[in-house]
């Protein structure tokens with residue numbers, strides 16, 4: 001595995017007291033954090049707290065009206081926005097989606113689709129894809145040009161719980177393989193992927209920042225989310241001896257592929273707290289596990 005985040009690593013992006021103002025209102029203000037190669041930074045915060053605005057400012061889609069943003073010279077960014085402006089009434093294949101915003105060689109398209117497990121859908125119509133397949137196609141598009149920094153705005157939207165785990169696993173693999181930095185916007189206030197190095201909790205400003213564990217225990221986080229913070233800031237953990245392929249089949253540790261996983265398969269075998277039943281999608285009624293950081297009970301006073 002690559003040696004991520006050595007102390008001398010120069011950040012890919014650093015926001016210094018950055019603020020964005022529109023129509024006389026500060027959308028975000030005083031935002032400070034950086035992303036280094038191989039680092040995963042997750043932005044969390046309530047709706048309208050400025051997560052997308054911050055991500056766009058980080059990559060230069062929006063300009064900071066206050067403070068400044070430093071970027072590594074020649075920084076290549078792969079961006080999966082929260083919303084895509086595509087006319088869904090027009091036919092659009094996955095292959096074509098890949099080249100909408102710029103040319104790619106056939107080999108590059110193939111490599112990217114294969115890396116995200118949707119090569120078999122290259123000729124499929126985008127509007128017929130499932131939520132998980134669509135997110136994988138968008139991810140393929142973002143990694144095709146081999147970015148230094150991958151920015152994923154709610155990459156698990158429209159994806160069921162087992163699909164979320166698979167997508168987070170894929171994001172981790174991309175980071176491990178390429179060493180790119182990742183800025184992730186979490187759709188869920190209380191769940192971040194296990195490999196997150198730094199959580200930045202926004203509420204128009206940086207409410208608190210640090211490791212998932214530090215943020216979950218911070219009084220600011222608990223104050224911001226009140227009663228809901230009394231539950232947990234959970235971290236995805238993934239332990240398994242088989243992999244669910246995008247086409248629904250199951251790849252086992254011995255290399256065999258079956259239609260369903262076996263009842264005794266061990267990818268959800270821990271009997272921890274915070275066990276979430278994610279249904280019977282894979283045919284064996286197994287469980288996925290969220291590894292929770294316990295927060296002290298804190299009711300709204």
Ligand SMILES: Nc1ncnc2c1ncn2[C@@H]1O[C@H](COP(=O)(O)OP(=O)(O)OP(=O)(O)O)[C@@H](O)[C@H]1O
Nearest residue numbers: 022023027045046047048049050051052053054082
């Ligand atoms: N171009 C703009 N002009 C004016 N206001 C804007 C603009 N873009 C965003 N906003 C406002 O800025 C605030 C932050 O929006 P942003 O999309 O960054 O929040 P978010 O945390 O990503 O929200 P969500 O979780 O709902 O996606 C919101 O109140 C939004 O209405």
